[in-house]
Amino acid sequence: MEAIIILFSTGIVSLFIAMTRKPILVLLTALIGVTVTAIVMSINWYTPMQWVKYDGIETDYFTIIYGATATLFSFLFILIGYSKFSKEVYHTGDYIAILIFSLCGALCLFSFTDLFMFFIGLEILSIPMYVMAGSNKKNLLSSEAAMKYFFTGSFATGVLLFGIACVYGALGTFQLKEMSEAIAAMKNSSALLQVGMILILAGFLFKVGAVPFHFWGPDVYSGSPNVVTGFMATVVKLAAFCGFLRLFQLGFNGLDGFFVEILIAVSVLTMFVGNLSALRQTKLKRLIAYSSITHVGYALICLLVKNEHTPAYLWTYFFAYGFSIVALITVSMIVNDENDDIDRYKAFARTNPFAGFVMILALLSLAGVPPLVGFFGKYLVFSSAIEQYPVLIIIALINSGIAIYYYLKVILTAISKDDNAEKSTVSPLHAIVLSISMFGLILGGFVTFWVN
Numbered sequence: 001m002e003a004i005i006i007l008f009s010t011g012i013v014s015l016f017i018a019m020t021r022k023p024i025l026v027l028l029t030a031l032i033g034v035t036v037t038a039i040v041m042s043i044n045w046y047t048p049m050q051w052v053k054y055d056g057i058e059t060d061y062f063t064i065i066y067g068a069t070a071t072l073f074s075f076l077f078i079l080i081g082y083s084k085f086s087k088e089v090y091h092t093g094d095y096i097a098i099l100i101f102s103l104c105g106a107l108c109l110f111s112f113t114d115l116f117m118f119f120i121g122l123e124i125l126s127i128p129m130y131v132m133a134g135s136n137k138k139n140l141l142s143s144e145a146a147m148k149y150f151f152t153g154s155f156a157t158g159v160l161l162f163g164i165a166c167v168y169g170a171l172g173t174f175q176l177k178e179m180s181e182a183i184a185a186m187k188n189s190s191a192l193l194q195v196g197m198i199l200i201l202a203g204f205l206f207k208v209g210a211v212p213f214h215f216w217g218p219d220v221y222s223g224s225p226n227v228v229t230g231f232m233a234t235v236v237k238l239a240a241f242c243g244f245l246r247l248f249q250l251g252f253n254g255l256d257g258f259f260v261e262i263l264i265a266v267s268v269l270t271m272f273v274g275n276l277s278a279l280r281q282t283k284l285k286r287l288i289a290y291s292s293i294t295h296v297g298y299a300l301i302c303l304l305v306k307n308e309h310t311p312a313y314l315w316t317y318f319f320a321y322g323f324s325i326v327a328l329i330t331v332s333m334i335v336n337d338e339n340d341d342i343d344r345y346k347a348f349a350r351t352n353p354f355a356g357f358v359m360i361l362a363l364l365s366l367a368g369v370p371p372l373v374g375f376f377g378k379y380l381v382f383s384s385a386i387e388q389y390p391v392l393i394i395i396a397l398i399n400s401g402i403a404i405y406y407y408l409k410v411i412l413t414a415i416s417k418d419d420n421a422e423k424s425t426v427s428p429l430h431a432i433v434l435s436i437s438m439f440g441l442i443l444g445g446f447v448t449f450w451v452n
Contacts, residue, residue: 001053002040003040003041004107004108006037007033007034007103007104008104009033010029010032010100011033011100014026014029014096015094016093017029017093018091018092018094018097019093023085026096027082027086027096030078030097031078033100034100037071038071041064041067041068041071042064044064045064056112056113056114056116056117057112057113058112060111062110062242066110066238066239066242067107067110069319069322070106070238073234073235073326074099074100074231074235076433076437077099077227077234077235077329078096078099079432079433080333080430081095081096081225081227082429083429084225084333091135098128098132099128101128102125102128104124105125106121106235106236109122109239109240109246110246112176113175114175114176115164115167115168118243118247119160119164122157122207122240125236126157129232130149130153131146133146133223133228134146135225135228136224139223141219142223143223144219145219145220146224148220148223152213155206156203160203162199163200163201165196166193167200169196170193171183176246176250180250180251180252183253194258200244200247204244208237208241208296209296210293210300211269211270211274211293214270214273217293218289220289221286221288226285226333230326230328233288234321234326237296237318241302241318242311242315244303245303245311246311249310249311263304264392267300268297268392270294270296270300271294271396274290274293274296275403277290277293278290281342281406282343283340284341285332287406287410288328297399298317298381299317299318302314304385304389310384313381314381316376316380316381317381318377319373320365320373320377321374323365323373323440323441324362324437325362326433326436327362327434327438328359328363330358330437331345331348331359331362331434334424334426335348342410345359345413345414346414346418346421347415347417348413348421350421351421351423352423352424352426355430356415358437358438358441360415361438361441361442363410363411371442372445373443373445378400382396
């Protein structure tokens with residue numbers, strides 16, 4: 001709770017600091033606040049702090065790990081986006097504060113103990129993104145992205161609320177612990193509870209962009225500013241997955257029977273639709289969008305496995321995925337924030353060796369090539385389910401092979417020769433983010449094994 005209060009206060013202070021019309025002060029305020037938040041969460045690892053106590057939020061080890069990861073990625077995206085945010089002096093504080101408020105929602109989803117706080121966290125996470133998706137007022141695609149994201153999110157919220165109402169009607173409580181006890185005491189699951197769980201599952205699949213609720217996802221990603229695309233692909237997805245995993249495991253005692261069959265079908269369809277659609281993309285952000293859909297299919301496997309290590313495996317997967325997205329978004333900002341045609345990256349690795357090297361590492365990590373951190377993420381997720389769902393894992397491996405093709409297409413474009421290619425300018429902040437991403441991609445595997 002202390003971390004959420006500090007983070008929220010940072011967002012408010014950033015808005016007031018922005019009145020000075022000095023973007024650098026807003027940046028420093030935000031970075032200090034986010035850093036202090038991470039420090040407070042780290043202290044909680046060793047000595048639980050209870051200065052402010054609220055029964056709807058509970059801090060445990062996985063809350064801290066997920067929270068620290070989301071905070072790290074948010075820190076990096078604030079650094080990446082500063083070059084763009086600072087150009088609009090009057091709105092720098094708005095942009096940075098909105099990202100921080102969305103992170104507050106993520107921290108709520110990592111630690112909720114009742115459905116009320118679960119819903120509040122999900123909305124605090126999502127609503128700022130509706131605004132940020134349409135923040136590029138000069139681009140009609142940005143307005144389209146905001147509209148589509150708002151409609152999709154609103155529909156998902158309605159479905160989710162209806163599901164929560166059904167669950168409350170069946171169990172008579174919003175508390176996860178009491179829900180779990182009530183379900184365990186039931187001899188036969190009620191039809192109202194089943195309907196509620198189906199609606200909540202549908203709302204979850206909407207929020208993460210799984211098939212068949214993915215249609216507007218690529219449009220939202222490609223129309224949003226690059227920093228927003230990266231934030232949605234990492235922090236928002238990490239928080240949504242963690243929140244629903246927490247709900248299903250602690251509130252519903254895991255998923256069984258019919259729900260498992262639904263998730264298997266959705267996982268398979270999501271992997272194939274994402275991969276096959278990505279094969280023909282000519283723009284980097286749309287490729288990232290369809291790749292993100294594929295990775296949702298892989299991550300759904302975690303929800304199928306009833307294992308005490310499942311939260312750690314899911315965290316490992318998104319830890320690896322997040323660093324790759326951070327690196328790719330940084331490179332896209334270096335090349336051109338508006339035009340993200342893959343052809344724009346021709347000879348990029350030759351004219352900008354360091355940035356090109358990190359870009360290649362990120363793509364190889366997404367493909368799951370050892371010894372990069374992406375390999376460890378896929379290995380842990382796939383190995384956890386191989387005994388229970390061998391056919392599903394074989395399908396996942398086939399899809400991993402398909403994905404290598406379009407990742408290699410981008411890599412070959414980046415290393416190809418072009419006598420007319422110009423060297424892009426890498427700002428100090430972008431260089432710092434690329435360096436952190438490089439270490440995360442190369443050495444992140446050791447961190448994940450330590451956590452596991």
